Amino acid sequence: MHAHAKPAARKVTGDNRPTFGIVGGGFTGTMLAVHLIEQSPVPVRILQFDRAAAFGSGVAYSTPNDKHLLNVRVGNMSAYDSRPDHFIKWLEGCAKAAGAEPRGPFVSRGLYGQYLRSTLSACLAAHPASSMIGVDAEVVSLSAGANSVELQTSDGARHAVDRVALCVGNFPPALPVKPQTGDSGEDRYFANPWSGGLARIGKDDDVVLVGTGLTMVDVVLDLHSRGHRAKITAVSRRGLMPLPHRDVGPYQAFLNPDALPRTVMALTRMVRREVEAAAANGVDWRAVLDSMRPQTQALWRGLPVAERRRFLRHVRPYWEVHRHRVAPPVAAEIEELLRAGKLAVMAGRLQAVELGATGISMTVKARGDKTVQRIEGSWLVNCSGPQLDYDRISDPLIRSLFDGGLARPDSLSLGLDLGDDYRLVSRSGIPSDVLFALGPPIRGNLWETTAVPDIRKQCEAVARHLTSTAA
Numbered sequence: 253m254h255a256h257a258k259p260a261a262r263k264v265t266g267d268n269r270p271t272f273g274i275v276g277g278g279f280t281g282t283m284l285a286v287h288l289i290e291q292s293p294v295p296v297r298i299l300q301f302d303r304a305a306a307f308g309s310g311v312a313y314s315t316p317n318d319k320h321l322l323n324v325r326v327g328n329m330s331a332y333d334s335r336p337d338h339f340i341k342w343l344e345g346c347a348k349a350a351g352a353e354p355r356g357p358f359v360s361r362g363l364y365g366q367y368l369r370s371t372l373s374a375c376l377a378a379h380p381a382s383s384m385i386g387v388d389a390e391v392v393s394l395s396a397g398a399n400s401v402e403l404q405t406s407d408g409a410r411h412a413v414d415r416v417a418l419c420v421g422n423f424p425p426a427l428p429v430k431p432q433t434g435d436s437g438e439d440r441y442f443a444n445p446w447s448g449g450l451a452r453i454g455k456d457d458d459v460v461l462v463g464t465g466l467t468m469v470d471v472v473l474d475l476h477s478r479g480h481r482a483k484i485t486a487v488s489r490r491g492l493m494p495l496p497h498r499d500v501g502p503y504q505a506f507l508n509p510d511a512l513p514r515t516v517m518a519l520t521r522m523v524r525r526e527v528e529a530a531a532a533n534g535v536d537w538r539a540v541l542d543s544m545r546p547q548t549q550a551l552w553r554g555l556p557v558a559e560r561r562r563f564l565r566h567v568r569p570y571w572e573v574h575r576h577r578v579a580p581p582v583a584a585e586i587e588e589l590l591r592a593g594k595l596a597v598m599a600g601r602l603q604a605v606e607l608g609a610t611g612i613s614m615t616v617k618a619r620g621d622k623t624v625q626r627i628e629g630s631w632l633v634n635c636s637g638p639q640l641d642y643d644r645i646s647d648p649l650i651r652s653l654f655d656g657g658l659a660r661p662d663s664l665s666l667g668l669d670l671g672d673d674y675r676l677v678s679r680s681g682i683p684s685d686v687l688f689a690l691g692p693p694i695r696g697n698l699w700e701t702t703a704v705p706d707i708r709k710q711c712e713a714v715a716r717h718l719t720s721t722a723a
């Protein structure tokens with residue numbers, strides 16, 4: 253599928269095809285490539301960079317663990333916004349080829365990765381005059397001209413292209429307190445659960461997890477599918493865990509699109525009232541929340557910055573667990589582990605973390621009674637979800653974009669500031685003609701921009717813009 257080039261893939265002299273650089277090999281980068289190839293009136297050349305060589309799968313769909321299920325139903329996971337049954341048809345084709353029954357509504361994320369790679373392969377096969385090269389390297393900086401960009405990778409190579417799209421996904425967060433580290437204490441700490449290595453955790457080692465959301469669920473399932481027997485303790489400020497999906501029917505949108513609430517208080521009141529009214533009619537709250545989905549981005553954009561901040565501080569933890577739900581079999585397994593005492597969840601504020609050579613220790617102020625408790629374990633895994641403060645990101649590419657003035661954080665520093673057509677906005681406020689961003693890094697502009705149903709629309713829109721301007 254990809255020809256992997258290392259280290260240099262400069263623009264080929266005499267090759268007049270428009271050349272696009274895509275930073276990131278996950279869903280966003282892959283589907284942007286597919287749309288660029290499919291929508292362009294002329295053949296194109298694409299260089300796709302991924303420092304983890306996660307081409308066609310990214311962080312979410314690289315997992316080989318079959319217990320890691322999609323947290324969105326297959327019917328909503330088509331890679332194409334304009335072809336809603338594309339994934340279901342692919343699944344049916346696989347089932348037919350294997351002489352098996354089609355699978356249920358939540359399939360494994362690894363299988364979804366296969367689907368993405370097969371979608372890309374089919375696209376490349378149908379457009380043989382276009383090409384795509386996977387560059388297995390980290391992009392550390394960019395230099396932008398009026399009509400071209402040069403990408404620099406950590407191995408010192410430089411790559412010239414016409415336009416660049418940043419599809420870099422999420423960044424892992426730091427712990428809420430700085431850990432005290434003894435000799436080789438870092439060895440006992442996984443700052444990023446996606447960077448591999450959890451297999452080093454022994455079956456009888458107690459494990460402490462910071463965070464109780466979707467990442468915690470993944471790590472717990474991972475440990476248990478490898479026969480982990482010891483205790484796992486997960487801690488977060490409120491101790492809230494993702495709620496399970498349930499089959500619900502469609503629900504009439506209840507927010508007036510011409511008069512969306514402009515304060516968080518008004519919004520929460522309206523939602524509560526609607527959930528109560530729905531419950532009185534026997535309708536589950538999930539249906540009410542799902543009906544808001546097409547309006548979420550407009551709601552976010554309509555909130556003044558101070559109200560967005562209020563949402564982040566007070567509502568976000570509740571929004572996350574209701575909105576980003578888990579597949580029922582996943583919820584059932586977590587429930588069983590809780591019942592068996594193998595998993596304990598605690599609500600409290602982290603006060604101190606010590607990383608030693610043989611174990612870790614944490615003090616936590618409990619949320620209810622404010623007692624200070626000590627939690628010890630052999631390992632600590634940071635599961636506190638994506639970094640939501642771009643001022644604290646140490647990623648070399650993001651830092652160099654900010655330091656060089658090619659990009660700036662949005663008004664809440666949730667991500668990169670964005671102009672129309674997904675253009676990066678420079679430090680001086682000018683939208684770029686050559687640099688674009690999509691997916692999780694544009695969270696500050698849209699809020700809901702992490703799941704496939706949101707990102708696939710962006711891929712189509714950015715490809716439309718790029719192929720009409722760069723070709």
Ligand SMILES: Cc1cc2nc3c(=O)[nH]c(=O)nc-3n(C[C@H](O)[C@H](O)[C@H](O)COP(=O)(O)OP(=O)(O)OC[C@H]3O[C@@H](n4cnc5c(N)ncnc54)[C@H](O)[C@@H]3O)c2cc1C
Binds near residue numbers: 313
């Ligand atoms: C565990 C998990 C499960 C999820 N499950 C679902 C689900 O079931 N359904 C759903 O709709 N959404 C799900 N999501 C949301 C998910 O974020 C999106 O669906 C989508 O996968 C995001 O893809 P992405 O390409 O933007 O980011 P990523 O998959 O994170 O890919 C970004 C890639 O960019 C690379 N990269 C970053 N910086 C550089 C650089 N400077 N140089 C080179 N490479 C770089 C990284 O190595 C990475 O591979 C899940 C997310 C996670 C983390």
